[in-house]
Amino acid sequence: MSPRSRSLVQLGTAQLPDHVAVGIEPVAHGVRVRLHATAHITGLATRRFAVPAAFVPLELADVDGLQLLGFAFTQFALPVVATRALDFDFSPAPNLRSPPAVGVLLARTTDRCTLVAPLTSVHEQIVSVDKGELRWGWHGDLDEIAEGFETTLGVYDGATSGDVLLRWATDLGNGEPPAPRRRDTNPITSHLSYWTDNGAAYWYRTEPGRSIGDTVAEAVVGLRAGGVPVHAVELDSWFYPHEISRPIAEIGYPSDVPPTGMMRWEPRPDAFGADGIDGWADRLGRPPLVLHARHISPDSPYLAEGEWWTDLLAAQPHDPQFFRRWFDDAQRWGACCIEQDWMMMYWFGVRELRSAPGRARAWQEALDSHAGHTGLGLLWCMATPADLVLAASLPHVVAVRTSDDYRFADDPALLWTWYLTVNRLAGALGLAAFKDVFFSKVPPTGADSIDGDEHAELEALLSAMSAGPVGIGDRIGHTDRSIVMRTCDADGRIRHVDRPIALIDGCLFGEPARGERLAWATATSTRDGAAWTYVLAVNTSAAATDVADVLHLAEVGLDGSHHVYDWRARTTGTTDRIEQVLASRDWALFVCVPHGHSIAEGDPTKYVVVSSERP
Numbered sequence: 001m002s003p004r005s006r007s008l009v010q011l012g013t014a015q016l017p018d019h020v021a022v023g024i025e026p027v028a029h030g031v032r033v034r035l036h037a038t039a040h041i042t043g044l045a046t047r048r049f050a051v052p053a054a055f056v057p058l059e060l061a062d063v064d065g066l067q068l069l070g071f072a073f074t075q076f077a078l079p080v081v082a083t084r085a086l087d088f089d090f091s092p093a094p095n096l097r098s099p100p101a102v103g104v105l106l107a108r109t110t111d112r113c114t115l116v117a118p119l120t121s122v123h124e125q126i127v128s129v130d131k132g133e134l135r136w137g138w139h140g141d142l143d144e145i146a147e148g149f150e151t152t153l154g155v156y157d158g159a160t161s162g163d164v165l166l167r168w169a170t171d172l173g174n175g176e177p178p179a180p181r182r183r184d185t186n187p188i189t190s191h192l193s194y195w196t197d198n199g200a201a202y203w204y205r206t207e208p209g210r211s212i213g214d215t216v217a218e219a220v221v222g223l224r225a226g227g228v229p230v231h232a233v234e235l236d237s238w239f240y241p242h243e244i245s246r247p248i249a250e251i252g253y254p255s256d257v258p259p260t261g262m263m264r265w266e267p268r269p270d271a272f273g274a275d276g277i278d279g280w281a282d283r284l285g286r287p288p289l290v291l292h293a294r295h296i297s298p299d300s301p302y303l304a305e306g307e308w309w310t311d312l313l314a315a316q317p318h319d320p321q322f323f324r325r326w327f328d329d330a331q332r333w334g335a336c337c338i339e340q341d342w343m344m345m346y347w348f349g350v351r352e353l354r355s356a357p358g359r360a361r362a363w364q365e366a367l368d369s370h371a372g373h374t375g376l377g378l379l380w381c382m383a384t385p386a387d388l389v390l391a392a393s394l395p396h397v398v399a400v401r402t403s404d405d406y407r408f409a410d411d412p413a414l415l416w417t418w419y420l421t422v423n424r425l426a427g428a429l430g431l432a433a434f435k436d437v438f439f440s441k442v443p444p445t446g447a448d449s450i451d452g453d454e455h456a457e458l459e460a461l462l463s464a465m466s467a468g469p470v471g472i473g474d475r476i477g478h479t480d481r482s483i484v485m486r487t488c489d490a491d492g493r494i495r496h497v498d499r500p501i502a503l504i505d506g507c508l509f510g511e512p513a514r515g516e517r518l519a520w521a522t523a524t525s526t527r528d529g530a531a532w533t534y535v536l537a538v539n540t541s542a543a544a545t546d547v548a549d550v551l552h553l554a555e556v557g558l559d560g561s562h563h564v565y566d567w568r569a570r571t572t573g574t575t576d577r578i579e580q581v582l583a584s585r586d587w588a589l590f591v592c593v594p595h596g597h598s599i600a601e602g603d604p605t606k607y608v609v610v611s612s613e614r615p
Helices: 161-172 212-225 276-283 320-333 343-349 351-355 359-374 385-391 412-428 456-464
Strands: 009-011 020-027 030-037 054-060 067-072 079-083 101-108 113-120 125-130 133-138 150-158 233-235 289-293 308-310 315-317 335-340 377-380 397-401 519-527 530-538 547-552 562-566 571-575 577-582 587-593
Touching: 030 054, 030 133, 067 412, 079 412, 101 161, 101 385, 113 161, 113 385, 150 161, 161 412, 212 233, 212 276, 276 320, 289 320, 308 351, 315 320, 320 335, 320 359, 335 359, 343 351, 343 359, 351 359, 359 377, 359 385, 377 385, 385 397, 385 412, 412 456, 412 519, 456 587, 530 547, 530 577, 577 587
Parallel strands: 233 289, 289 335, 335 377, 377 397
Antiparallel strands: 009 054, 020 030, 030 150, 054 133, 067 079, 067 101, 101 113, 101 125, 113 150, 125 133, 308 315, 519 530, 530 587, 547 577, 562 571, 562 587
16 A cells, blocks of 8 residues: 555555455545455464464554554453554553553544554454564454455544544444434433442442341442432342352452352352342342343353353353343343453453354344343443444443443552543443442541542542443442432432543543643533533542643633633633643543533532433
8 A cells, every 4th residue: 555644554565374365445534454365264373362364564654753542452442552662551550461452543643643443343353563563454363264254444544533533433333423322221321320349348248247138238228218319239240159159258358259250140049048139139129130240161060051162261152042041030130231241251261252253243242132132231341342342333232341440450540541541432432331330438537448439529420421320339338428419310310421521632642641631531411402511630640749731622622712610619710721730639620611501500519510411
């Protein structure tokens, strides 16, 4: 391909095995690149996921100030940044590793941007960092390919990240970008919920002298009696047996739970007592349940049925119709949603799932079909970038987690940045995000923080602006009702924004962590044709020093001056810029009022002052 003057990513000479061809099609603002199998191929795999056997080198423009952002092929599409030297950090936190490959790549200078992103067969293609160069092609575990198999990549050029993401989303949507999902179709996206997942008070833990079922029931009943209108209740991996099942113990900080697969997807007897899950649900008035699910152990008795692909850590049935039993059971137990967790383990835990095209897609499309037939929703958790892209075409995926587990990192700023960055991808795909559970109570100065969070208000705000679920996980007696109720109305209905809050273009490439800028993020809520713009500033500098910054409203798409409401100071001024100096991990929230409107039209006690009219 001849060089394109505005592109930051050029295509080199393809390195292809026999019976693989490459095609390049110029389109408006970029190109489409296809790899095509001209015959049936076996033995293609390099046996290393990030080392493709068929690839096209990607050459970066020799320009000053080039920066890269990749969404790594690992859990929650981990965002990784680099310079032209390809100095990506694929292990930014303890116990987190990912292959040196990304599913979506952005390149940027001060005046232009290029996006490299999949359009078809999204699970089978990667952009890898190998031998000092970028390579796009078929991942290295792909071993057998039928004649006619093809992957398509889009390379888009534009002035900003927003420009190229929109063009890509429009192509994925066959001419229209995916519309945001309705939120009134599932209780976890319409109303406040209570969670027991990792980071919550009752993840494998109980109050003294109680079972975990009794503890969770007491927590939910107490919240409702105290005027906290939780609706759905999430039951995490503690509710079913694993290959190595961790004991459910009295209150105390939990040790790590082994990532072993499930044995059967059925309630543990020690979790709910003699009455089982049905009797437990009856005591609570049959709340809608969110039920956690993970990969299947290779030692599961399920493997006696049908044909399976098995590996050291996980197993997967050849026929995804197998999973229909879970949806039938969930429907009978009163579930509204299945939280499909450990998606990365499904993908990387079973090599045969990766060895031929389309197997991951068939599994996820079957889950979506089962959900549709049983009236349930799906929540993707630990998803790779490919899982997120495919979810844009799966109507029953009601939300996707966009950062790792609450309290996973010693510095919560890592998770805030992760969430706000991946939300740019989710928002472009029309997906609602889920920040994960949070604690709502700030512990007293000097007190043990095991059942509280000094950043509770910011965690609640970020959750409220996810366009998806808002879930609290407080220990009994440790809920700050005033903070929780800023996320929702009196009946528990979440006050939603249009799309998930996300970093602006000028903060996507690591500037806030380097202390060059505050982490500026924005969202809108649209009502009666008027867009209310929320601007969040957070100091996430790794150096933990004060940061001073100025945001021009033009950076968030607003022309000229606007009435700007300072949510924390409760003051309004007219300006075309916001100036802030924030201490480490401090934050500020501003509401840009649409012309002809007043802040008094909304409820300034809520984080989302005017809720989106989208159902």
